[in-house]
Amino acid sequence: MGRIKKTRAARDARRRPGVQPQAAPPFPQAEVERVMRLWDLAVDTGLMASGTDVKYHFTPDGKVLSAAVGRSGQVLANGERLTPSVAERLREDMPLLAGVVTFYENNELAGRGLDGAPQNGVMPLLPPAGPDPMPAVDEEALAEAQTATAVLVRQGKVAEPVGAMVIPAPRGGVLFAVGGRDGELYVNGRPLTQQSADALRAKVPELASDIDRLQAMRAEWLDAPPQDRTLALAGSCTDPNCHTPH
Incomplete structure (x- = not known):
């Protein structure tokens, strides 16, 4: 009896204008x-x-x-x-x-x-979530990172930092990442070695996952023959709080 009622309900729904039964998407x-x-x-x-x-x-x-x-x-x-x-x-x-x-x-x-x-x-189609409010850029920390990167430019290790990845921390601090002409990845003026990455995590713990991702990117770069990475970071950050190119 219950099955008959369900069948009738489905039939009535099909007959009502504007009401269509939901069909499962075809299996790919x-x-x-x-x-x-x-x-x-x-x-x-x-x-x-x-x-x-x-x-x-x-x-x-x-x-x-x-x-x-x-x-x-x-x-x-x-x-x-x-x-x-x-x-x-x-x-x-x-x-x-x-x-x-x-x-x-x-x-x-x-x-x-x-x-x-x-x-x-x-996977269900979910409405896109809006990005978190963008934190204000710590201008003092940004200027300090840019000054350190300018030294690399003068040394010829980094081109003018077009396409730099700039990620501000919610409570102050910033990551200013650039790809080097020598295939290195520099953050705040230093190669992103394990030691410098640990120092950055201590300074801006809110950006630990961003540092992890940059480390993984650097490891991938170092697995390949050295090449100019000047523009490699442009468009590489999907975080809505990431400013790139800069």
Whole structure:
């Protein structure tokens, strides 16, 4: 009897003008098969072990994001290492999953693998959230960082810092990051070594995740042959509080 009532209710809803039953989005079979082939390649090249658990996330517009943990313990996305450049490309390609990409990127930086990952399945379309209020730039800290960077310019290590990434901290302080002609990443006038990164975290703890991301970017740069990174940071920051280019 209950099933008959439900059937009638659905039928009546279809008959009412302007009322349409919600249909599930079609399963992106072709895209899933393409991504599965990428995972097969990752297994063939030794990037991940056969049989590794893979998480799959879909959007109503047919995009697919999948994640797994590779042999080295690094988070993989759609069959490749989730480096900063890969994360930026995925966010641009599938904006409805940008938050999920950032979740996995943050997990990678913290060494948490897939811990706490969202459930498999279709990700709902959520209204875009507005950015947090932009903190005022600490002009004194910015001037100090620019002065330190000017020394690098005079030394020929950095071009005029067009495209610099400027990230203000809510309670004062700033990160002023530039790519060097020598392939180095400089923040506030110093190479972003582990020692200088730790010093920055102590000075601006609110920007610790930004420092983590810059460190990961520097590590990716240093894995490649040296090249001029003058404009490498332009457009690389998705944080609404990030000022770039500067």
